[in-house]
Amino acid sequence: MNWSKLQNVDRRVLYVILLVATSLGLFLPSRIPNDPEPAAKDLYALLMQLPEDKPVIIQSDWTNSTRGETMGHLEALCRILMSRRIKFVIYATADAQAGQVALNVIRQINEERKKAGLVTYREGVDYIYLGVFPNAEGAGQNMRNDIRKAWGTRQTKVDGQAGRVPVFDTAVLRNMRSVSDASLMVVITASATIDVAVQRLSDKVTMACMSTGVVAPSLLPFYQAGQLKGFAGGLRGAYDMEYMMAHGINYSPTPGQEPKVTAEKFGEIPPVPEGKSFERAARYFGTLHIALTLLILAVVMGNVGMFVAKKKAKGGNN
Template sequence: MATLDPTPKSFAEKLQSVPKPVLYLVLFLLAALPLFFPVKLPNKPIDASIDFYAHLMQLPEGSKVLISSDWTNSTRGESMGEMEALLRILMRKGIKFVVYTTADPQAPQVARDTIRKIADEEGKAGGYRYKPFEDYVILGYYPNGEGTTSAINNKFLSICEGKKDWPENSPPRDVLQSPVLQGIKSVSDFKYLIMVTASSTNTVVLERVTKAPLMFMVTGVMVPENTTYYASGQLKGLCGGVKGVYDLETLMEDGLNVEGPHKVLSEKYTDVIPGFPGKQNAGKGNAYYPSLHFALFLLILAVITGNVGMFLSKRKGA
């Protein structure tokens, strides 16, 4: 039979032993409530995000980029927001793209769904609706990331041989027949290789691709590592985590060096780089950023509470 503890807990002990279910409940509430009441938090985009945005916006219409989409639903919270922001920019600028993955067999389908969603959204908003095979091609999944990435750098078309993709309402066709791949002979024919990644494929690409400039969209946990690559100039732009997505969405709304109530300034770029005011720019970055602040506030509060409790109990003991 269980015995009851005769001595009640002191205030200091209570502070150190908040029940886990209570903490989880508060965390769930704090993470969920701001989703119902969207607020626009002030934001100053960081240089890495500004570079990412500016490089994309400076591409002429009809340019082509290669996208390595190495994420699945397990990192939807960050990677999907990044992919959506990227796709909105590419589709509005009329940039065609080729997608491949070396990370996960599920990644091509996740990318396909996201592209379809944003293409439909742009189409409904009165813009051009991107069509598979005509405006973008999905090469699919490749095992052996090291070998495939070396092949991409040395003989890009070799990875396309034998691959098929689905044009709209048609059976699959050889990807080499797609208009997107016309004129592409080497990876250097792409303006950028953009990675949307949640895995270590970032270093595989960084180590092997030398013929195309690189830009990465990574999860929050990968930001410290990739910041060193950005600082050394190995990456032309970097978008990291929810903050990176929020930066891109801010830039898409306000532009860069554009006069207005929320002017975003950059020392690097003297030109005015417009945004897309009046369009659907707010995505997952705007939706998640306030919740993230609330959750981090709870974490800091919990750390302080625990430490105050420990300090009080030590003082009492002394």
């Protein structure tokens, strides 16, 4: 066999292999054993220990181009908050489509909960959608200065009532006088909007992030500095969240059984008490394994081909 040919495989062959291989991932089991990342454990523990009487602020800056990662993040976050009956306010910055995409996720989870006979979240009562703030820097600075003035002109529909009311007249934000009155701010992003949010708000409110795999490395300095209390990065982060939603941390369903997820710094953090846990990320996680394996094999193959070709060339010279 001519091994040196390995370094010159036609790219169309690679494309076909990728297409077939990633499609095979759909048939892999969706409950792959896992050891979540420390930052994801921090985020899950934080979410499960939030007080129920304070709202959470969600900045959702993603669209379906990154849904493999960020849609799983928002779904996991909503499922946790809804299962714990924590109210939230959600808005988008920069991308005009991001708001509608986030609303679609909330609607789908509500429908899923309704089918399961669980309590659904009502607009203006359990959550508020603030709309899109096209200028992320201005919005962040404004929230820092005075949240009542920053969001004071925004109105919302209240489920069961005609017309729209100012957002601070609703049960969600009635007691919020500054951004510090939120128990947590989570930025779900596929871009650098997390930098803008951290720069302006991380000393005012507890912050966490859920981002694409591409953005995740840039979160490390913020996480190490304590500006982010936890984060879930990429599809792995989304699966980490779903895995902990199903198994908790240091949690044994029956006495004597080994916990599936352990972390020394926490006590027992239970799984989510109701609703789905494994969902979107679990469906895609097998495919991620296959795609990365393929990538590693392709790199190895190219290098083997190169070494063989080099060896042959040396032999020829001798």
